[in-house]
Amino acid sequence: QQPVQSPQAVILREGEDAVINCSSSKALYSVHWYRQKHGEAPVFLMILLKGGEQKGHEKISASFNEKKQQSSLYLTASQLSYSGTYFCGTGLNTGKLIFGQGTTLQVKP
Amino acid sequence: DAGITQSPRHKVTETGTPVTLRCHQTENHRYMYWYRQDPGHGLRLIHYSYGVKDTDKGEVSDGYSVSRSKTEDFLLTLESATSSQTSVYFCAISEWTSGGETQYFGPGTRLLVL
Numbered sequence: 001q002q003p004v005q006s007p008q009a010v011i012l013r014e015g016e017d018a019v020i021n022c023s024s025s026k027a028l029y030s031v032h033w034y035r036q037k038h039g040e041a042p043v044f045l046m047i048l049l050k051g052g053e054q055k056g057h058e059k060i061s062a063s064f065n066e067k068k069q070q071s072s073l074y075l076t077a078s079q080l081s082y083s084g085t086y087f088c089g090t091g092l093n094t095g096k097l098i099f100g101q102g103t104t105l106q107v108k109p
Numbered sequence: 110d111a112g113i114t115q116s117p118r119h120k121v122t123e124t125g126t127p128v129t130l131r132c133h134q135t136e137n138h139r140y141m142y143w144y145r146q147d148p149g150h151g152l153r154l155i156h157y158s159y160g161v162k163d164t165d166k167g168e169v170s171d172g173y174s175v176s177r178s179k180t181e182d183f184l185l186t187l188e189s190a191t192s193s194q195t196s197v198y199f200c201a202i203s204e205w206t207s208g209g210e211t212q213y214f215g216p217g218t219r220l221l222v223l
Contacts, residue, residue, distance in 0.1 A: 002151070030209060030210070032211070032212070040216075040217075041199060041214040041215060041216050041217055042152065042199070042214050043214075044211050044212070044213060047209045047210070047211060049209045087151055087152065089152075089212070091210070096154060096157065096167070097154070097212060098154075098168075099144075099151040099152040099153070100151055101149060101150060101151040102151050
């Protein structure tokens with residue numbers, strides 16, 4: 001069952017904040033976040049392994065609510081370089097990842 | 110970049126012809142994956158391998174087969190290509206660290222089936 005990401009698309013001005021959500025109908029063992037620039041391969045951002053875990057990567061951080069079976073990616077003080085499509089991948093007990101449909105983020109000057 | 114290359118990078122073929130895509134890695138990773146990416150669908154797993162000659166199906170395996178005769182190479186074959194298989198294909202490997210499993214992706218192959 002593919003996780004659901006919201007919103008599908010967001011447009012920001014430089015310096016604004018954004019939140020991208022990833023929800024699953026199944027129990028999650030891990031959540032992986034990736035960013036993909038147009039025409040390029042997805043690039044790993046971070047992995048969250050435990051419920052309640054939070055991680056940060058420069059001005060990009062994420063949280064994982066195991067009970068709610070969801071994760072959120074926080075982008076603060078966005079930069080032009082943050083533009084791209086963000087994917088969450090949810091790890092089930094099979095060890096495989098199931099990816100969401102993606103959220104397109106556009107940061108304008 | 111986890112030492113992953115894919116070939117060819119671009120291919121145009123006709124319906125009904127066989128097509129083989131190659132994924133090559135240089136760092137002796139055990140797990141390898143093939144995904145396809147289509148607008149609105151994100152990345153969908155086609156097949157994966159957990160060792161030489163050990164493969165299994167993903168969520169969209171119909172019409173595809175794979176082989177892994179060497180650790181470094183994972184081949185994806187479309188036995189008889191159809192227009193619905195027009196897509197971007199990504200290979201990935203798994204790397205385990207203290208932070209958990211991470212998948213790293215190759216540069217992708219753009220396939221157009223006419």
